Amino acid sequence: MKAPTPVPPPFEGLSERKEGARYFEGEYRVRTGDVDQEMRVRLDAVARYLQDVANDNIEVTEFRDTDPFWIVRRTIIDVIRPISWPAGFTAQRWCGALSTRWTNMRVRLQADHETNRFNPDQREPGLIETEAFWINVNEQGMPSRLTDDAFEMLSAMTDEHRLRWKSMNPDKAPAADDIELPDRPHVLRITDFDPFKHLNNAAYLEAVEDELVDHPDLVDVPHRAVIEYLRPIVPGTPLTLRRVREADRLLIWMLIPDDAGELQVAATVSVSKLPVTA
Numbered sequence: 001m002k003a004p005t006p007v008p009p010p011f012e013g014l015s016e017r018k019e020g021a022r023y024f025e026g027e028y029r030v031r032t033g034d035v036d037q038e039m040r041v042r043l044d045a046v047a048r049y050l051q052d053v054a055n056d057n058i059e060v061t062e063f064r065d066t067d068p069f070w071i072v073r074r075t076i077i078d079v080i081r082p083i084s085w086p087a088g089f090t091a092q093r094w095c096g097a098l099s100t101r102w103t104n105m106r107v108r109l110q111a112d113h114e115t116n117r118f119n120p121d122q123r124e125p126g127l128i129e130t131e132a133f134w135i136n137v138n139e140q141g142m143p144s145r146l147t148d149d150a151f152e153m154l155s156a157m158t159d160e161h162r163l164r165w166k167s168m169n170p171d172k173a174p175a176a177d178d179i180e181l182p183d184r185p186h187v188l189r190i191t192d193f194d195p196f197k198h199l200n201n202a203a204y205l206e207a208v209e210d211e212l213v214d215h216p217d218l219v220d221v222p223h224r225a226v227i228e229y230l231r232p233i234v235p236g237t238p239l240t241l242r243r244v245r246e247a248d249r250l251l252i253w254m255l256i257p258d259d260a261g262e263l264q265v266a267a268t269v270s271v272s273k274l275p276v277t278a
Contacts, residue, residue: 014078014131015096015106021157023094024057030087030111036209039084039119041126043212043225044205046077050107050130051201053091063150067136072201073102074133074168077225078274083111083126085119097160100151101143102135104163133165168226169268173242173253181243183255186210188239199233207241208252208269215250215271222274231256231266239266248273 017023034045058064083089089111097104111126138144146154155161176183192203204227212219233239233256240255240263249272255263 014076014129015104015158015160017092017094017106017108018157018159021094022153023092023157024053024060025090025092026053026056028052028089028091030083030085030089032085035085040219041083041085041128042205042209043077044202044209046109046128046130047075047202047205049091049109050075050132053093053107054105054132054134057093061150062153063147066147067150069137069139069141069144070134071137071141072132072229073135073165074226074228075201076131076168078129078222079219079224080127080129080222080274081124083109083128084113084123086114086116087111087126088114089126095154095157096131097158097163098146098151098154099161099163100145102133102163102165103154104131105134106131167228169228169270170251171228171230171265171268173255173263173265174244176242179242179244181245184241184243186239186241186254188233188235188237190235193235197234201229204229204254204267204269207239207254208271211241211243211250211252212271215245218248218250218271218273222276223271224274225269225271227267227269229267231264233266 028049030041034041036042058068089109092108094106095103096106107130109128109130113123113126115122136144136146186207188199188203192199194200208225237256242253242255244251249270252269253265254267256266258264
């Protein structure tokens with residue numbers, strides 16, 4: 001039997017799984033539609049994985065009928081060791097912190113890589129650590145208190161029961177005249193939207209992948225992507241990207257027009273190098 005690959009402790013800000021606590025685990029496959037030209041699993045594919053794992057998780061919980069509606073406020077993706085195709089991977093999901101209306105849900109993706117004629121080289125096992133700030137909402141989309149059963153189950157997974165929101169990205173976009181890179185429009189398709197007429201979480205990160213093509217140094221090493229959703233984007237809305245590249249970080253503001261035609265921030269993204277661990 002192959003010895004399990006050690007999992008390094010998560011980077012700052014991500015909680016470790018509480019010993020002995022309940023968690024969800026599922027087995028999945030990397031598909032060719034999930035990867036880029038280098039066979040690397042893209043950030044938008046990770047977002048889809050997280051959505052699938054969340055759906056699968058809630059289906060087997062006691063509160064799937066009482067607390068079925070959740071929206072994502074932020075997603076953190078730490079690519080420690082990239083996952084590539086072909087591979088199967090395990091997703092483990094647990095609550096890292098919560099309050100009465102929202103939770104930090106941790107998901108650990110661990111991949112055992114395979115080889116084929118298109119990717120014949122051996123690769124070390126993949127590891128991606130993630131955390132998403134989920135808000136419980138009612139049928140009208142308004143924040144709502146967790147039911148007692150949901151709170152009891154999730155709170156047993158963590159000792160942090162007073163979770164508060166704190167932004168990780170700068171939410172104010174710089175003036176276009178103050179930065180070197182020109183604004184870039186990003187074309188949205190009708191297939192990017194969900195049944196509630198909101199832009200799918202993965203579609204935001206497709207725009208980020210378009211940007212990362214010009215910043216390979218960020219994704220060729222362990223890196224962290226943080227996306228924070230500030231305003232919904234609905235069909236027919238033009239999307240503009242404003243970008244700033246710093247030493248080891250790329251910042252992106254996703255801008256949409258308000259009723260007066262002025263650009264406002266709909267989402268913020270940062271992609272930065274992670275410290276190298278032994």
